[in-house]
Amino acid sequence: MKAIGICGSPRQAGNTEILVKRCLGKLEESGIETQFLPVHGKEIKPCIACCGCLKSKDGTCAVKDDDFAEYLDAIKKADIIVVGSPVYFGSATPQMMSILDRAGYVSRMNGNFLSRKLGGPITVARRAGQNFTYAQLLYWFMINDMVVPGSSYWNIAFGRAEGEVENDTEALATIDRFAENLVWLAGKLA
């Protein structure tokens, strides 16, 4: 059983990273192998609708001149995919959406390899937009035939400066319960 956590913040050691790592830490405690995948310092281009993934049918994205392949490789190997994003003007970051757009399209053109993987989104913002962004990311899971457990609340958090999210104790408890539910669900499906 392998879980990955993609952190869609370009800011290193920020609030999204704290939340994604917290979730992965809980999974790790339950014996699940984890991998943290930040977008910080990476170049991730958007989908260019070339349909190269349909034409080649080799399970790769035709855009090769960036760092996307390492995310796609990890996504394919993972049983659990957690995606975290800060809210930027009411939405997920462009880096996060580029990964999801391209991975989703390659999957759909190559036998739906995302099908029945587990996971879910986490979002954080200073003041507003967490719910919209949570829903935005949830759409990706749902259209790709994936399975998302709930938690004691939506996986959303408040924080602006790096580390501020540590003060949002309800969010931390929500992430912990989300991780517990991922473990529980994975156990039921094993």
Ligand SMILES: Cc1cc2nc3c(=O)[nH]c(=O)nc-3n(C[C@H](O)[C@H](O)[C@H](O)COP(=O)(O)O)c2cc1C
């Ligand atoms: C370009 C940009 C846009 C942002 N837009 C919003 C927003 O729409 N709503 C909000 O509450 N916070 C917004 N924020 C604040 C971030 O969501 C917040 O600082 C968050 O904790 C950043 O997460 P990070 O530490 O993982 O990078 C924005 C920040 C940036 C840099």
